[in-house]
Amino acid sequence: MPVARSARGPYAKTAKLRARAIDAGIELFGTTGYYGATLTDVADRLGMSLTGLQHHFPDKGSLLVAVLEERDRRAAAAVPGGSQVDAVESLLGMLRESQKNPGLMELQCVLSAEATSVEHPAHDYFRHRYAVLRSQGAAAFRQLADRGELAVPIEPESLTSMLIALVDGLQLQWLLDHDSVDIEAEVRTFLRTFIPTLH
Amino acid sequence: MPVARSARGPYAKTAKLRARAIDAGIELFGTTGYYGATLTDVADRLGMSLTGLQHHFPDKGSLLVAVLEERDRRAAAAVPGGSQVDAVESLLGMLRESQKNPGLMELQCVLSAEATSVEHPAHDYFRHRYAVLRSQGAAAFRQLADRGELAVPIEPESLTSMLIALVDGLQLQWLLDHDSVDIEAEVRTFLRTFIPTLH
Structure with a gap:
């Protein structure tokens, strides 16, 4: 995960949760596709509520954008x-x-x-x-x-x-x-x- | 459609509806994937009720089998x-x-x-x-x-x-x-x- 170990507080928590949601998105979109996956599936996998996840990713499209950006980042590396x-x-x-x-x-x-x-x-x-x-x-x-x-x-x-x-x-x-x-x-x-x- | 024009009665009607459902399945599975499509989507496309469609295809898996069989039939031809x-x-x-x-x-x-x-x-x-x-x-x-x-x-x-x-x-x-x-x-x-x- 691209989160520095020394980072603390709400920002670090948000970054960590976003990174976990993106990993779950990579796995779910890669298994059942974008159409087959729901934001509820992602929330379930993270053990959190849909409302909690929507604070970070308001809809499935915004998670898809983040997943593709992460894909590009890893490919560029x-x-x-x-x-x-x-x-x-x-x-x-x-x-x-x-x-x-x-x-x-x-x-x-x-x-x-x-x-x-x-x-x-x-x-x-x-x-x-x-x-x-x-x-x-x-x-x-x-x-x-x-x-x-x-x-x-x-x-x-x-x-x-x-x-x-x-x-x-x-x-x-x-x-x-x-x-x-x-x-x-x-x-x-x-x-x-x-x-x-x-x- | 592989339905003879001279066929009549309930059998012909069933065969025609099955063929239409399979065509709709080819299109929907080919667009949103198996996971992304629902039997309700197929019924909507055919302008019929879900219950009516389930008389012919009780679940999405049975439609998938019919779609793949039709795919093989056309490929073999x-x-x-x-x-x-x-x-x-x-x-x-x-x-x-x-x-x-x-x-x-x-x-x-x-x-x-x-x-x-x-x-x-x-x-x-x-x-x-x-x-x-x-x-x-x-x-x-x-x-x-x-x-x-x-x-x-x-x-x-x-x-x-x-x-x-x-x-x-x-x-x-x-x-x-x-x-x-x-x-x-x-x-x-x-x-x-x-x-x-x-x-």
Whole structure:
């Protein structure tokens, strides 16, 4: 939890409760989806009254916003840096890490699927998130293409959409059955096919 | 609707109502998920009372079973036949067709994500479905491998998991934003990379 141990008083108490509610939101939205979960479920899980929870999160939408912000914060903390090949190793490392604590993976899987409906409160969030991912990935692959390091003539945009799709789809298969696929090995095989300079 | 026009009487009426309820279930489960939808929502959509609907589907679980059976029926009706290359063309044709009527694509996307939780009533259904898909795909790719038609040394099981993941992930991106990806083109690019004999 991002709450300093030395913090005291009402502020620390509020921050701690918000953090616990967000954790419960990650778990519930990742299990039954945004539509399937209620604020009462979250309050029950925290052992507090709905009215007490609504003091911090007046409705389910405000908890969803906080959950997505926390998701972004944790994802940003694990962002890869360095050269393109390092970026690939960092991506593989992130995939490995996410399997140790699949809560965020479930959240991503369930909420992004639900959010395909235009009425979903996180629809614009996920549309934007995927547009940014595609743009960042395409820039990285374009650098490799310009250096002649792509084995197959392929548009960087196309390769990026395929990589993002592959990761999402493999995570779905793994969440359904942990023994069914080796996410990291498959992503490495895919990338090696297109980038032979990869170890 | 699979109801013969000449059918009359109470049986025909029941079959027609069941078919309408299943269509409503496909749409609702595909939008708000199984957890987010209620039998009352389905009854409202059909303009009938909850009690009336419960005469045909006593609970949400029984409607889910009927929805998944209908999903399988429609998927089986579009199953590819013929040689491996024909099978690839048939897969691409199916992907093209499913974009014209994305209801079943949304259902697959939302329910499979929700069903990653072991408590979900369709968890075993989706685990089994993916195991069968992987096994059928691997058998087809193994034939190509035995004939030396795979460009890259890759396990047929691995290639199958990747192809299934790619299709699921591209459909998610397309459902979020129809202009973002060309599902058929990306899948064709992926397959051509591994099977150079493909046109």
